[in-house]
Amino acid sequence: MxxxxxxxxxxxxxxxxxxxxxxxxxxxxxxxxxxxxxxxxxxxxxxxxxxxxxxxxxxxxxxxxxxxxxxxxxxxxxxxxxxxxxxxxxxxxxxxxxxxxxxxxxxxxxxxxxxxxxxxxxxxxxxxxxxxxxxxxxxxxxxxxxxxxxxxxxxxxxxxxxxxxxxxxxxxxxxxxxxxxxxxxxxxxxxxxxxxxxxxxxxxxxxxxNQHHVAADEIPKAPGMKYKHYAPNAQVVIVPTPAEFQAALDWATAQHQPFGVLATDQQLAQATQVSAANQFSLGDTVETASRALFAGLRYFDLKPEIKLILAEGFPKTGLGVAYMNRLEKSAGQKYFSKDEWLMLYSNYTW
Missing domain, CATH: 3.90.870.10 (DHBP synthase)
Structure with missing residues (x-):
């Protein structure tokens, strides 16, 4: 057709x-x-x-x-x-x-x-x-x-x-x-x-x-309620605060594998070790981030070498509730934690 x-x-x-x-x-x-x-x-x-x-x-x-x-x-x-x-x-x-x-x-x-x-x-x-x-x-x-x-x-x-x-x-x-x-x-x-x-x-x-999601065997009453949704091919990992962004960049760089960064311009300015081709801007605010989120995830889907995407989180207030709802589903609820990441993902395979 x-x-x-x-x-x-x-x-x-x-x-x-x-x-x-x-x-x-x-x-x-x-x-x-x-x-x-x-x-x-x-x-x-x-x-x-x-x-x-x-x-x-x-x-x-x-x-x-x-x-x-x-x-x-x-x-x-x-x-x-x-x-x-x-x-x-x-x-x-x-x-x-x-x-x-x-x-x-x-x-x-x-x-x-x-x-x-x-x-x-x-x-x-x-x-x-x-x-x-x-x-x-x-x-x-x-x-x-x-x-x-x-x-x-x-x-x-x-x-x-x-x-x-x-x-x-x-x-x-x-x-x-x-x-x-x-x-x-x-x-x-x-x-x-x-x-x-x-x-x-x-x-x-x-x-x-409500909890914004349903179990795999439940009938949802509305679209987008399944636990994992909006997911690109790569694993999305949410970086919850700006303070943890440098640690997340350092950890991802140490894996010696290409990775993507989906973040505001302020955070992208820190990502000097990541090529411009592997960055996608969310703009400066939660409003611009919401407009750009799905386009950014799709951008990295066109790069099969990218197996990991570090994505910037926002506070869960106002539009941030909806933004984080979609981002958490795309990531399967996976967050970066400076204190826990190496222990939890020491055996992570790409």
């Missing part, structure tokens, strides 16, 4: 491909999604096949307006209306209980709930409106790998597997949307994102955070 790159002027053609049961990747403000007509079960099954994704993993429904949600949910909570008014279009996904037989189990993962999002991207909103139906939209990447923030990332993973990619340039946020479960008595964040707990509580009052 030839994978076509669509521009904004070709949105009607991209919508026609979706209507015909084909897969079309689309841009959002967070990451690129892999689109299929949510009412076409055969098309939705192609999403799992293209990504290599377990079919128990539910898919987020991308909608053009609130009316599409009202038509699908059994009970529209007042809190949902308040949040929609405050954050849609935007990077907040809301889980609600469905009316019976609204979407297939292929969409919901067999659950009685579904996740809805109204993306803040004009091209994609026009695509959904042109189709006239919600589209499913998991991240447009091979399952478990870093999410795509550019059309070329999608093409790298899925060329020949999907009909097309609607290219609208780089995404703005860089991390997937916040997922809030409104089907429980107390709303709970299942996946952190750019819309923070404090942002949500300012609108609807107290909510909860």
């Amino acid at each position: 030839e994978t076509k790159i669509y521009t904004r002027t070709q949105i009607p053609e991209a919508a026609a491909a979706l209507a015909a049961g084909e897969l079309v990747a689309f841009p959002t403000e967070t990451v690129y999604g892999l689109g299929a007509d949510a009412t076409n079960e055969a098309a939705v099954k192609k999403v799992y096949q293209a990504k290599g994704r377990p079919s128990d993993n539910p898919l987020i429904l991308h909608v053009a307006d609130v009316a599409a949600v009202e038509a699908a949910v059994a009970d529209f909570p007042d809190k949902a209306r308040q949040l929609i008014k405050a954050f849609w279009p935007g990077s907040l996904t809301l889980i609600m209980t469905l009316k019976p037989n609204t979407f297939s189990k292929t969409v919901t993962g067999g659950l009685s709930t579904a996740a809805f999002r109204n993306p803040n991207n004009a091209a994609t909103l026009a695509l959904i409106k042109a189709l006239g139906r919600p589209i499913v939209g998991p991240s447009a990447n091979t399952s478990g790998k870093p999410s795509p923030t550019l059309a070329k990332h999608v093409y790298h993973d899925l060329k020949g597997k999907i009909a097309g990619i609607l290219d609208d340039g780089p995404t703005g946020v860089g991390l997937e949307s916040t997922v809030l479960d409104l089907s429980t008595e107390t709303p709970v964040i299942l996946r952190p994102g750019a819309v923070t707990k404090a942002d949500i509580e300012a609108v609807i009052g107290s909510i909860e955070n």
Whole structure:
């Protein structure tokens, strides 16, 4: 299959491909999604096949307006209306209980709930409106790998597997949307994102955070909850504080193997023993780091000689909660510790 790159002027053609049961990747403000007509079960099954994704993993429904949600949910909570008014279009996904037989189990993962999002991207909103139906939209990447923030990332993973990619340039946020479960008595964040707990509580009052991951044998209620996710080919090791960065660089250098450094410009300035080709800048702030994280992980995937990536951590406050959630999953929770590293990894093999 030839994978076509669509521009904004070709949105009607991209919508026609979706209507015909084909897969079309689309841009959002967070990451690129892999689109299929949510009412076409055969098309939705192609999403799992293209990504290599377990079919128990539910898919987020991308909608053009609130009316599409009202038509699908059994009970529209007042809190949902308040949040929609405050954050849609935007990077907040809301889980609600469905009316019976609204979407297939292929969409919901067999659950009685579904996740809805109204993306803040004009091209994609026009695509959904042109189709006239919600589209499913998991991240447009091979399952478990870093999410795509550019059309070329999608093409790298899925060329020949999907009909097309609607290219609208780089995404703005860089991390997937916040997922809030409104089907429980107390709303709970299942996946952190750019819309923070404090942002949500300012609108609807107290909510909860869950552990942000599920065990391998559990059915997740939202995407990205598996323990290891967003992982590149190399082992990612998180350097938790700037004070430990030099020790981490010294240790990695002593292994006499090429390694990558994914860090802010301030920390990269210390990495004089690492070639520029094996460095990737996260900018200067957690906001720039969040936009650059997945692109950086993918950058090192193009370097098969790199078996280790030292990645800079941030405090778990504000957007740092979402950044560290993705980084910890990409690393399988592996942290560098100056006091423990040599003991724990003395037998580490590359």
